Amino acid sequence: MTRSSVRLKDIADKTGFSVNTVSLALRGSPRIPEETRQLIRTIAEALNYLPNHIAQSLVSRETKTIGLILTDITNPTLMRTAQAIELELADRGYGTLFATSNNDPEEEIRALEMFRSRQVDGMLIYPRSHRKLDHIRKIRQSNYPIVLLVGDPDSGIDAVCVDERRGAYKATRHLIDTGHRRIGIIDSANPLGNLEKSEGYLQALSEAGIAFEPVLTADPQGHSVMKGYWAMDQLMSAANRPTGVFAANDSLAIGALRWCQKNGVNVPRDVAIIGFDNIEFAEHAATPISSVNYAVDIVTELAVERLMRLVAAKDALPDPRVTMIEPDLVIRESTTGRS
Amino acid sequence: MTRSSVRLKDIADKTGFSVNTVSLALRGSPRIPEETRQLIRTIAEALNYLPNHIAQSLVSRETKTIGLILTDITNPTLMRTAQAIELELADRGYGTLFATSNNDPEEEIRALEMFRSRQVDGMLIYPRSHRKLDHIRKIRQSNYPIVLLVGDPDSGIDAVCVDERRGAYKATRHLIDTGHRRIGIIDSANPLGNLEKSEGYLQALSEAGIAFEPVLTADPQGHSVMKGYWAMDQLMSAANRPTGVFAANDSLAIGALRWCQKNGVNVPRDVAIIGFDNIEFAEHAATPISSVNYAVDIVTELAVERLMRLVAAKDALPDPRVTMIEPDLVIRESTTGRS
DNA sequence: TGATCGCGTATTATCGTTAATTCAAAACGG
DNA sequence: CCGTTTTGAATTAACGATAATACGCGATCA
Numbered sequence A, B: 001m002t003r004s005s006v007r008l009k010d011i012a013d014k015t016g017f018s019v020n021t022v023s024l025a026l027r028g029s030p031r032i033p034e035e036t037r038q039l040i041r042t043i044a045e046a047l048n049y050l051p052n053h054i055a056q057s058l059v060s061r062e063t064k065t066i067g068l069i070l071t072d073i074t075n076p077t078l079m080r081t082a083q084a085i086e087l088e089l090a091d092r093g094y095g096t097l098f099a100t101s102n103n104d105p106e107e108e109i110r111a112l113e114m115f116r117s118r119q120v121d122g123m124l125i126y127p128r129s130h131r132k133l134d135h136i137r138k139i140r141q142s143n144y145p146i147v148l149l150v151g152d153p154d155s156g157i158d159a160v161c162v163d164e165r166r167g168a169y170k171a172t173r174h175l176i177d178t179g180h181r182r183i184g185i186i187d188s189a190n191p192l193g194n195l196e197k198s199e200g201y202l203q204a205l206s207e208a209g210i211a212f213e214p215v216l217t218a219d220p221q222g223h224s225v226m227k228g229y230w231a232m233d234q235l236m237s238a239a240n241r242p243t244g245v246f247a248a249n250d251s252l253a254i255g256a257l258r259w260c261q262k263n264g265v266n267v268p269r270d271v272a273i274i275g276f277d278n279i280e281f282a283e284h285a286a287t288p289i290s291s292v293n294y295a296v297d298i299v300t301e302l303a304v305e306r307l308m309r310l311v312a313a314k315d316a317l318p319d320p321r322v323t324m325i326e327p328d329l330v331i332r333e334s335t336t337g338r339s
Numbered sequence C: 001t002g003a004t005c006g007c008g009t010a011t012t013a014t015c016g017t018t019a020a021t022t023c024a025a026a027a028c029g030g
Numbered sequence D: 001c002c003g004t005t006t007t008g009a010a011t012t013a014a015c016g017a018t019a020a021t022a023c024g025c026g027a028t029c030a
Helices: A008-015 A019-026 A034-047 A053-060 A076-091 A105-117 A134-141 A164-177 A196-207 A225-236 A250-262 A296-312 B008-015 B019-026 B034-047 B053-060 B076-091 B105-117 B134-141 B164-177 B196-207 B225-236 B250-262 B296-312
Strands: A065-070 A095-100 A122-125 A146-148 A158-162 A183-186 A244-247 A272-276 A290-293 A322-325 A328-330 B065-070 B095-100 B122-125 B146-148 B158-162 B183-186 B244-247 B272-276 B290-293 B322-325 B328-330
Touching: A008 A019, A008 A034, A019 A034, A053 B053, A065 A076, A065 A105, A076 A095, A076 A296, A076 B076, A076 B095, A095 A105, A095 B076, A105 A134, A122 A296, A134 A146, A146 A296, A158 A164, A158 A296, A164 A183, A164 A196, A164 A244, A164 A272, A164 A290, A164 A328, A183 A196, A183 A225, A183 A250, A225 A244, A225 A250, A244 A250, A250 A272, A296 A322, B008 B019, B008 B034, B019 B034, B065 B076, B065 B105, B076 B095, B076 B296, B095 B105, B105 B134, B122 B296, B134 B146, B146 B296, B158 B164, B158 B296, B164 B183, B164 B196, B164 B244, B164 B272, B164 B290, B164 B328, B183 B196, B183 B225, B183 B250, B225 B244, B225 B250, B244 B250, B250 B272, B296 B322
Parallel strands: A065 A095, A065 A122, A122 A146, A146 A158, A158 A322, A183 A244, A244 A272, A272 A290, B065 B095, B065 B122, B122 B146, B146 B158, B158 B322, B183 B244, B244 B272, B272 B290
Antiparallel strands: A095 B095, A290 A328, B290 B328
C-alpha cells in the first residue's frame, strides 16, 4: 500500500499512547494534559497527519458536503452562481459535490441518487423543469434538506431564486413604456420548462391591453448566441415585424443584436432589444444591451443560508419557504432613443 | 433519527438473512442462489435502499471521487472545462468535488488538504501559478495522482493542457505576418503567474527581429472586459501607438475593442486585435475578433484519461508526462484588411 | 485506614459496508 | 454407511475514526 496515508494508529504507535488518547489530544480535549497534547501534536505534524474525513463521516453521520446540481454550465450566470455557492459553502466548512443534468431528466435522477448514496448533508438544485418535481419532492419529504434555485411557490420545496416572472414583466413593461406595441419574445417554449419569463411577458402585454400574437414568439431551442441569432431571424421574417424584443437571456439578446447588425436593422431605432441576467458582455456589446439585473451573491447567500438552516434542523424540517429576489432593470442604449 | 436511511441491516431483519448474505445478494454473488437473491433484491427495492458510499469507501479505500481545483470561474473557458470534466468523470463513475482557489495560494493549499482529507482518488488542478508548485509536487511525490491543466515540462507533475506559448506565438506571428511591427500585449505580468503567453509573444517578436518595448505591455490585473478596456487605454496612450494588440483572453480583447469603439479608433484599420480562447462572444463582438482556438473537449478528455491511468497504477506512479495540445488561429475581421 | 474521588489513559463498542473464515447440513462417493 | 465434498448460509474481522465506559493509582476525606 504505497499510497497509504497516516492514521491515528501510526501516531499512537510512535508515541506509545492509545489511538483514543491521540484522537482526544488532536481535538484539544481538556482531559489530556498539556504536555502530552504537545507531544502528540508535534508527532502528528511531523507525520503530516490529516484526519480521514470518510471515517469521521461514518461515525458522525454527516459528511459536511453539499451536492450541487445544475442543468448545464454554458450559461455564464449559472456558473457565477456555482462559484458563489462553492465559496459560500467553503466558508462554512462544507465541500461541494457537483453534477450537471444536461437538461436530461434521467441524469437529474442519477445525480440525485449519487448524492444520496454519498450521503451529502443537503442539496442545492437548479431543476431541469419545475413542472416535474415529484422525484425531488419525494426526497424532501423523507426529511432531506433541499433548496431549489428556481422557485415555485406551490412545489412544497424550499427555494431561493430570482423572480423571473417579475423580471420579464419589468422588461416587457419597459418596452411598452418606451412606446412599443409590437413586442417579440425569444424564450424556450418547452411546456415542461420554466415558463416564468413567458408568463411575465404575457402579463405585461395584457395589462397594457396588447393582444398576444404567436407570430411574435420564437423558441431558440437553446441559449447560445447563435440560437438567438436564428430566433431573431424568425421573428423578423414576420410580415409585421416587432419593434421591441425581449430575450430570455443575454446570450440570446446578443445573438438578436447580431442579426440586426448583419441585416442593416438599427438598434434601438428600428428594434429595441432587452435581455436577462446582465452579464458583462451585454454591457459591452456593439450596442450596449439593456438587461434584467439581480444580485447573484444575494441569491446564493440566501440559498445557502436556508439550506444550512434545514441541515441544522435535526428532526423535522420546517415548512418549505420560497424566497423570490426582485430583479431590476439596467437600461442601456439598446432600448433608448425612442419615446 | 428521522433522517436515517435504509441499511443492509434493515433488509437483513426484514428477510431473516444475515447482513452479509444481503450484501452478497445485492452485489450478485454466485454464492447466493437465484431465489434468495430475487427475494432480497425485491425487499431492497421496496425499501428504496441505496448503499452508503461512505462506508463502502472506508472499506474499499477508494472514494470514486476526483477533486477539481480551479482558480476562479469568471473565465468562461475554465467553466466549459469544468463541465466537460464533470461529464467525463461521471461517465466513468466518478464524482467531482469542486473548489476554487480564487488565485490565493492559501486557499489553494486549503483545497488541496480538504481533498486529501476527503480521500479523493485523484485531483485535477488548474494551479494558481506554475512557478510555485512545490506544495503540489510534494503530494504527487507521495504517490497521489494529480494532473495539472496548465503544464510545465519540468514540473515533475503530469499535465495536459493547451500550449499557451505556442498559441501566443501564433497570434503574434499572425499580426507580424499581416504587416504589423508595433505590437502590444495585454497580459498579466505577475512573475509568479503563468508567463507562457508573454514568452510566446516575445519569441515571435525576436524571431521577426522586432525589439521588445516595455511601453507596449499592459498588465490588466484581472481578466474582465473592463480590465481589458483600461489596459487598452494604457497601451494607446503611448506616444507611439501599437498597430496590433494581442490580448491574453477574449474578455480582455473585447474590452480592448470596446475602447477603440469609444475612442474612434477603427478596428482593424487603425489597430488589429487578437484574443485567446475563442469564446462565443468573440465571434459576435461588434467587430468579430480573431482568437486562438483549441479543443476544450480533447484537453479534458486526455486529462481525465491520464488521471485515470494514474489512479489505476496501484503501486508506483508512472513517470510524469506533459501533453501539450497545439492551438490554432481563427481569423476574423479584427485582424484582416491590412497589409 | 479504608472508602471515595479525580486524573490520565486504555479498552470496548459503534458507524455501514466488504472480505475472510467458519460452520451446519445435505449430497456424494467408494 | 461413514468420510468427504458441496452448498448456503452465519460469524468474525477489518476500514479509520469517535463515544462511552472501564481501570489503575495517587490524593482526599471521614
